[in-house]
Amino acid sequence: MRPLRYSINVTLDGCCHHEAGLPPDEESMRYWTAEMERADALLFGRVTYEMMESAWRKPATGTWPDWMGEWQVPFAEAIDRAKKHVVSSTLSGVDWNAERVRGDVGQAVRLLKQESGEGLWVGGVTLPLALADLGLIDEYEFLVQPVLAGHGPTLLSGLRERIQLELVDRHEFRSGAVALRYRAPAGADGD
Numbered sequence: 001m002r003p004l005r006y007s008i009n010v011t012l013d014g015c016c017h018h019e020a021g022l023p024p025d026e027e028s029m030r031y032w033t034a035e036m037e038r039a040d041a042l043l044f045g046r047v048t049y050e051m052m053e054s055a056w057r058k059p060a061t062g063t064w065p066d067w068m069g070e071w072q073v074p075f076a077e078a079i080d081r082a083k084k085h086v087v088s089s090t091l092s093g094v095d096w097n098a099e100r101v102r103g104d105v106g107q108a109v110r111l112l113k114q115e116s117g118e119g120l121w122v123g124g125v126t127l128p129l130a131l132a133d134l135g136l137i138d139e140y141e142f143l144v145q146p147v148l149a150g151h152g153p154t155l156l157s158g159l160r161e162r163i164q165l166e167l168v169d170r171h172e173f174r175s176g177a178v179a180l181r182y183r184a185p186a187g188a189d190g191d
Contacts, residue, residue, distance in 0.1 A: 002117045003138035004043070004109065006128045007035055010142050010155050016125055017152035018051065021145035026071040027173050028143065033075040035141070036082060040117035043101075043109070046088035048124030053096050056080055085112060085120075087127055106134045125153050133160050138184055140165060146176035 009021045024032075036042075044052065056079045059065065064073055084098035087105050094100050101108045109131060112120055122128050122137070131137050142155070165182035172178050 001113055002040060002115060003119045004113055004122060004131065004136055005039070005119055005139040005141055006122050006131070006137045007141040008123055008128070008143070008155070009145055011145050011147045011149040013148045013150065014154040015149035015152040016155045017149070020149035020152050021147055022175060022177065024072070025175055027175065028177060029072055029075045031143070031171070031173070031179060033078050036075065036078040036121065039082065039119050039121035041083040041085055041112070041120055042079070043085045043087070043112070043120050043122040043127070045124050045127035046086065046091055047126070049084065049086045049088070049094065049098070052079060052123075057096050105130060106136065109136050129156055129158060132156055132163065135184075139168075140182045140184065141179065143177055143179045
């Protein structure tokens with residue numbers, strides 16, 4: 001069974017809006033690229049899928065946009081080529097190496113986890129909350145930015161029950177950000 005990892009940038013006050021933290025730098029982009037490459041497939045809700053696609057999908061011209069620094073290209077290439085599963089009841093279809101997840105999201109994710117491989121990676125806000133409530137997330141990875149946002153959506157806001165986690169890894173960045181990886185309790189997937 002492959003694990004499901006939830007990874008996201010978050011501010012010190014828990015804000016997980018993609019524009020609330022520090023802009024990415026070379027060190028954090030290398031880190032996220034390595035994390036992305038550890039996953040067999042990515043799992044997104046509609047909003048995250050559309051946001052990631054608009055930023056990181058390789059243009060039809062085959063040339064990355066001018067705004068993208070050379071140090072961002074490895075991340076862009078990793079996410080562009082990754083297999084993606086998109087949970088959405090409103091999208092009529094998906095592409096960008098993606099397939100739409102239909103029906104019961106809990107059952108669909110359990111089936112994805114049963115496939116062989118290194119792991120699944122989920123990002124975003126709404127879908128991870130639903131998956132955490134279902135006990136389907138095996139690892140939580142937070143890149144904590146040294147910023148107080150004071151506004152915006154907060155990490156796992158509305159979680160139905162407390163989840164006790166075990167710290168399994170920690171990495172400090174020159175920027176002052178800290179990546180923290182936690183493991184959920186064994187058997188948390190409700191099986």
